[in-house]
Amino acid sequence: MTLTLHVNGRDHPLALDARTTLLDALREHVGLTGSKKGCDHGQCGACTVLVEGRRVLSCLTLAAVVDGKPVTTIEGLAQADGSLHPMQQAFIDHDAFQCGYCTPGQIMSAVGCVQEGHANSDAEIRDYMSGNLCRCAAYPNIVDAIKQAKPQMKEA
Amino acid sequence: MRPFEFVRADDARAAIAAFAADAGDNSSAAAAPAQYLAGGTTLIDLMKLDVMRPQRVIDINPLRQSAAAIALDDKGLRLGAMTLMAEAADHGEIRARFPVLTQSLQLAASAQIRNMASLGGNVLQRTRCTYFRDTSYAACNKRIPGSGCAALEGINRPHAVLGTSEHCIATYPGDFAQALLALDAEVELDGPRGARTIPFASLHRQPESTPQIETRLTPGELITAFRVAEVPWARRSLYLKIRDRDSYEFALASAAVALDLDGDIVKQARIALGGVATVPWRAKEAEAALIGKAVSDDTAQSAAEAAFAHARPRAHNAFKIALGKRTLIRALQQAAAMEIPT
Numbered sequence: 464m465t466l467t468l469h470v471n472g473r474d475h476p477l478a479l480d481a482r483t484t485l486l487d488a489l490r491e492h493v494g495l496t497g498s499k500k501g502c503d504h505g506q507c508g509a510c511t512v513l514v515e516g517r518r519v520l521s522c523l524t525l526a527a528v529v530d531g532k533p534v535t536t537i538e539g540l541a542q543a544d545g546s547l548h549p550m551q552q553a554f555i556d557h558d559a560f561q562c563g564y565c566t567p568g569q570i571m572s573a574v575g576c577v578q579e580g581h582a583n584s585d586a587e588i589r590d591y592m593s594g595n596l597c598r599c600a601a602y603p604n605i606v607d608a609i610k611q612a613k614p615q616m617k618e619a
Numbered sequence: 620m621r622p623f624e625f626v627r628a629d630d631a632r633a634a635i636a637a638f639a640a641d642a643g644d645n646s647s648a649a650a651a652p653a654q655y656l657a658g659g660t661t662l663i664d665l666m667k668l669d670v671m672r673p674q675r676v677i678d679i680n681p682l683r684q685s686a687a688a689i690a691l692d693d694k695g696l697r698l699g700a701m702t703l704m705a706e707a708a709d710h711g712e713i714r715a716r717f718p719v720l721t722q723s724l725q726l727a728a729s730a731q732i733r734n735m736a737s738l739g740g741n742v743l744q745r746t747r748c749t750y751f752r753d754t755s756y757a758a759c760n761k762r763i764p765g766s767g768c769a770a771l772e773g774i775n776r777p778h779a780v781l782g783t784s785e786h787c788i789a790t791y792p793g794d795f796a797q798a799l800l801a802l803d804a805e806v807e808l809d810g811p812r813g814a815r816t817i818p819f820a821s822l823h824r825q826p827e828s829t830p831q832i833e834t835r836l837t838p839g840e841l842i843t844a845f846r847v848a849e850v851p852w853a854r855r856s857l858y859l860k861i862r863d864r865d866s867y868e869f870a871l872a873s874a875a876v877a878l879d880l881d882g883d884i885v886k887q888a889r890i891a892l893g894g895v896a897t898v899p900w901r902a903k904e905a906e907a908a909l910i911g912k913a914v915s916d917d918t919a920q921s922a923a924e925a926a927f928a929h930a931r932p933r934a935h936n937a938f939k940i941a942l943g944k945r946t947l948i949r950a951l952q953q954a955a956a957m958e959i960p961t
Contacts (some may be wrong), residue, residue, distance in 0.1 A: 464625060481625040482677075484663070504664050508731060517705075517734045523663045524735070527625050528656070528678055576730065579705075593866035594729025 466530035472537030479526055486510045486521035497537035497567045501596070503603040506567060508595030511575075512536050518575030520594075537567035540574070549615035550574050553608035561599035569595045573609045574616070582613050598613060620666050623643065627678045630685060631809050631841060637677045638839040639811045644852075647831045649745065651838040656680050657701060658735035660728075660832040662745045669754050670762060679841070686843055689713070700739030700841075704728070704795070707738060708899065710763040710848055717847060719856035719875050721800035725887070726860045731869045739842035742806075742899075743834065746789035747777065747869055760786045761830040768830075777871070781896035787830030789897060790869075791823065796899035797875035798858055800891035804847045804912045808842035810883075816911060819845070823898040852877040852887050853960050859950040860893070870894030872943040874950035883913040883955075890951075892926065895943045902926040914955035921946040 468488060475493050486503075489495045489512070501509030503522045510522040513535040540548035550573050553559070560566040561567045572595045576582050581591040588606050597605065628634035638653045654673040656662055657680065665671040665947075676695060679701070686703040707713060708724035724733065736744075750769040752957045753936035757777035770778050770788050772876070776787040780940045787838050796819070822834055838841075856877035862868040880916040888909045890902040905926035910916045923944035930940045 481623060482620045504667065505660055505732065506728065511731055515778045518731050519735050520660070523659050525625070525656070525659065525676075525678075527627075528659070528680055551707070558888065572731065575734075579709075579730070590866045594731045619914045 464527060465499065466525065466527055468529065468534060469531060470495065470534045471521055471536060473532075478499070481525070481527055481528045484519075484522055485512070485524040485526045485529055488526035489534075495536050495538050499564055501516075501566055501568075507565070507568075508516070508572055509561070509565050509568040511571040511595065513571060516578070518572050523531065528590050535571075537571055540570070550576070550577075550608070550612040553612040553615075554605070555606045556611060557608040558601075559604040560597075561607040562582075562602050565595060565597045565599075569597065575603070576609065577616050578585060578615045585610075620670050621669070622907065623666075623673055624675045626679060627758045628844065629681045631679075631682060631843060634679050634682065634841060635809060635811055635839055637675070640675075640842075644945070647833070648836040648840065649743075649833055650831060651830050654679060655736040655841060657740045658703070658732075660732050660736045661740065665745065665752070666754055668790050668807070672785040691716070693849065695846065695850075698738055698847075700843050700845065701737050703830045704733040704736050704741055705730070705736060706958075708733060711730050715854075715857065716849070717798075717802060717853050719798040719853075720795070720802055720922045721879060722793040722858035723860075723875060726858060727794040730753050730759070737846060740817075741743060741793060742799070742842070744793050745833070747792045748789035749774070749788055755822075759828070759832075761789060764829070764831045766943075771933065774935060775933040777869070778933060778936050779895060779941050780932050780936060781892070781900050781927070782825045784826045784830070785826065785889075786828055787826035787897065788933060789826070790829070790894060791898050791900075792869050792895060793858060794858065794870065794873060794893055796823070797873060797891035797893040798856075799845060800899045800901050801852060801856060801875040801877045801889040802847045802853055804845050807844040807846065807895070808836065808840055809843050810837060812837070814843075815910070819899075820901060826897050850877075852879040852889055855880065855954055855957050856889075856955050857950060857957070859946055859953065861946050862894075872876070872939055872946040874943075874947045876910075876947070876950040876954045878951075880913070885909045885912055885914065890922070890926065890947065892943060892947065895927075895930075895939050902947070904928065905909060909951070914951050915926050916948075919951040923947045924950060 499509040501507035653675040686699040907924040
């Protein structure tokens with residue numbers, strides 16, 4: 464089937480098997496490999512992207528379902544001049560990762576968490592970030608990063 | 620994943636027509652050759668696992684235009700079935716008037732899944748039984764009718780102790796359903812044979828000898844809305860969920876409790892249990908044990924004993940009986956202690 468993925472402000476007309484997930488379409492067909500495949504069953508959060516501004520799991524989303532809807536991936540967060548999104552900078556500042564594999568999903572989820580208004584306390588951040596697993600257990604630093612980025616995102 | 624035909628439906632009529640073209644004669648809606656796709660958090664997962672094998676997938680996400688409204692008035696609440704779990708969970712007036720609904724949604728799944736999953740799909744989510752989800756096990760009556768049940772003598776720690784049969788002990792995994800049950804909700808359906816409204820309590824079916832038939836939906840029927848009346852026990856209601864980890868985990872035991880008190884005395888009670896039963900489980904015997912009494916250590920204990928009087932444990936899940944009772948006792952005491960603004 465043919466469809467158009469609208470990713471990070473650009474249209475990508477694609478011819479795909481109906482079975483293709485948004486994650487596979489991004490990685491294998493659009494060439495954006497920032498979104499990661501962890502469990503591929505909606506349990507780890509590594510594939511998190513924003514669709515229409517909402518954080519979702521791209522591994523459980525068929526590409527066909529988001530035909531024409533705006534998708535934001537980790538590659539779409541930084542400015543055109545390369546300056547980082549406040550959440551990306553905060554993850555660096557707080558050493559909020561070790562191996563880095565879960566990090567694109569963590570950052571996209573963290574952006575969603577702040578935008579949804581669910582980053583008001585450590586406990587709330589932990590609960591609303593529980594869909595993103597980090598096997599290196601960088602969790603305390605991730606919470607710190609989100610607390611740093613939250614007011615900066617409001618200013619931006 | 621097996622190949623399928625992808626069809627986008629712009630409205631309920633088109634969705635039902637697309638289904639009817641491929642309804643087959645299967646009495647199990649979940650095994651029909653056509654399946655509706657909303658958030659996909661169950662369906663796509665189970666298609667990847669080769670547990671569900673639809674030949675036609677009907678994308679009903681365009682129905683969000685018409686079937687995702689949250690309507691509240693002094694008579695009660697109507698939730699369009701395409702409302703996202705997160706949209707309902709974040710609704711302030713629902714939180715104030717029907718706290719058990721909000722809590723059951725907030726304590727379920729992850730933020731991403733709550734952003735994807737529709738309320739209609741949520742109540743139809745399928746069991747997490749390992750023997751159902753893993754096709755390398757030959758015996759699963761739910762997956763392959765007549766093949767047996769590997770869980771009976773298997774690792775059955777997460778399995779049900781209420782509503783089981785010798786054919787299936789798979790636990791109903793959801794949370795929101797227990798809240799709907801406690802509030803005497805109704806479900807609006809539409810389908811090839813027209814629209815109808817049924818009590819939420821009659822939506823799910825216990826496994827008995829046909830565990831592959833999980834609901835009373837006929838193939839092609841679509842949940843279009845949930846209705847909750849302004850019942851007197853709605854405001855004094857809560858959902859308590861006990862699990863292996865504190866967030867993003869299914870319940871080992873949960874209780875939706877709603878009380879209408881006259882002073883300290885229970886006029887009406889609603890109790891629905893999760894994590895321990897094959898279906899969203901209304902504990903009517905426990906409710907009856909409380910009527911006309913104050914909630915105390917003794918009466919809450921009696922209610923909990925009544926709720927689990929007919930529980931049937933297996934090798935690894937007997938702990939759920941004690942845990943389920945304690946969960947219900949704590950939920951009753953917390954509900955009785957709630958401060959209700961007048």
